[in-house]
Amino acid sequence: MSETENRDYHRRGFGLRQEVEPELEAHYRNALVDWICAHGHILVAGDLTIRLAREFGFCYGVDRAVDFAYETRLRFPDRRVWLIGEIIHNPHVNEKMLEMGIGFLFGRYSKDNGYKAVEKEDVVILPAFGIPLEDMERMNRIGCTLVDTTCGSVILVWKNVEQYARDGFTSLIHGKFYHEETMATASRAIAEGGHYLIVRNLTETEMVYDQIRNGGPGRERFLEQFDQAISPGFDPDVHLERIGLANQTTMLKSESLQVADTLLKAIRDRYGAEHLAEHFRNFETICTATQERQDAILELLEAPLDLMLVIGGYNSSNTNNLSRIAATRVMTYHIESARGILPGNEIRYKPVGEKDPVARYDWLKEGPLQIGITAGASTPDSEIGNAILGIMETLDLDLPVEVAEAMTDPSGKAT
Ligand code: SF4
Structure with a gap:
């Protein structure tokens, strides 16, 4: 039975948005973040300048x-x-x-x-x-x-993967095989009688490249390497002949483009440019929200920042990718929530590429300081606002009077 055949299946909400709105606002919105957005995404307090990314936080x-x-x-x-x-x-x-x-x-x-x-x-x-x-x-x-x-952006990926399977193409998914979204996407290929292979990064993509071009290190080694990332019965000698690309929606866009380029080259080398369409399809499925946040952090990194704060779940793929981008240019602290900023000038953050958080002391220096801030697509504004207040408290700074007044404006609107 499909989703829609279930009588008691709801995909459109219950028309109660107005009723739940006050609670949503109280739990997740933040007047300080509203004010910063309304004032060029910059907050200046004493020697401190906070620059907030143009796109951040909750996605559609x-x-x-x-x-x-x-x-x-x-x-x-x-x-x-x-x-x-x-x-x-x-x-x-x-x-x-x-x-x-x-x-x-x-x-x-x-x-x-x-x-x-x-x-x-x-x-x-x-x-x-x-x-x-x-x-x-x-x-x-x-x-x-x-x-x-x-x-809807995830469903769009499913549709592509299902179509690949119906047309006899193996879905080659750039994602993490243990991520819920990728598991859900891969299951759609099997349901349509197809196969899938998940590559996590460029190193794994190079292995697939070798396998397609010249048989790589051999069938058995390939199966061993991708043990957890292939469909049941996957045979690299058969199921890499025709591949269709898809992404987990929250991957690093620049990496997904490189994955696609590498595999296109492998297919072209193996079968010739004139047969490309018979063996290779590509449909970029990184969602708009992910792209916008990645573009915005690149723009933010053009400013002379001393450090970058990235807020979002440690298991959030899109947040980790924002942190990866930032860390190539400036010292980056990825905190799970505002609770990562602790009294005594301490921060608990996850370094890029690591699994566990670490503590660092004296991470905020006195004197002129420019901090860039962004947040993953699953981070509410309230966490961002609280993190900013945590920074100000550490530096013993008060909010500028006009900001404090706007936040207590009984109309509730940041002016
Ligand atoms: S990041 Fe947000 S907009 Fe993009 S696919 Fe996930 S839920 Fe949808």
């Missing part, structure tokens, strides 16, 4: 998913409401879900509930990055109510 897909979750809680006050896993990769938002009485089936906020916890009378919210088809079928068999917040 996340905004919609969070709205749906609040509407769902309001629409079904007497029923158990579950999230399959994190609704988005942001601790603050996921903790709010718990406070609202929404449970988690999997992941760090669940209590090992799993699908066994779900009953027919329950409501299950599917995350913005979607779920694998087999999980969807499982939900349908249980017969629970489904609220699907999968982002």
Whole structure:
């Protein structure tokens, strides 16, 4: 049974946006961030200049998913409401879900509930990055109510992958094989009788390049290398003859372009330019929101910054990529939330490419200081505003009077 065949399947919200708006504003909006945006994305206080990226924070897909979750809680006050896993990769938002009485089936906020916890009378919210088809079928068999917040940009990727499979092309996905979105996308290739191969980076792409051009180090070595990133029954001697490219929507755009160039070259070398169309397709599926945030950080890095603060979940792909971009140019601190800024001039941040956060002291120096700030697509403005206040407190600075007054304006509008 497909999504739409389930009678109790909801993809358009419940028309309760107005009712949940005050709560959404209180939980995620921030008057200081509004003020900075309304004043050229710059805040100056004493020796400190904060430059906020032109595009940052909640994207349209996340905004919609969070709205749906609040509407769902309001629409079904007497029923158990579950999230399959994190609704988005942001601790603050996921903790709010718990406070609202929404449970988690999997992941760090669940209590090992799993699908066994779900009953027919329950409501299950599917995350913005979607779920694998087999999980969807499982939900349908249980017969629970489904609220699907999968982002339209992710569904667009699925459509391409399904078409590749129907046309006999293997989907070559630039993404992380363990990321929820990529798992959901890969499942769509199999459902249409196709195959997939997931490459994470340029090193892995080079291996595929070698395999296509000249058989690489051999079939067995290839299968071993991509063990967790291929469809069942994948045979590199057969399933790399015709490939169609897709991306996890939040990858680094410059890297995705290099992946596409490398594989196009491999196919052209192997089959000749005149046969390219028979063996190679490409549809760039990085979403607009990801692109805009990556473009904005590049623009921000043109300013003379002393350091960059990137705010967003440590497991958020798009946030990690913002951090990667920034770190090539300036000292970059990726914090999960405003709680990463601690008293005593301490910061807990995740260095680029590392898994775990580390502590650093005296990260803010006295004297003129220019700080660039951006945030991933799943980071609410409230986290950004609190991080800025944390910086000011560390530097013993007050907000300029006009900013403080605007923030206490009873009209609630940043002037
Ligand atoms: S990052 Fe892109 S694909 Fe993901 S939810 Fe946001 S808009 Fe949708």
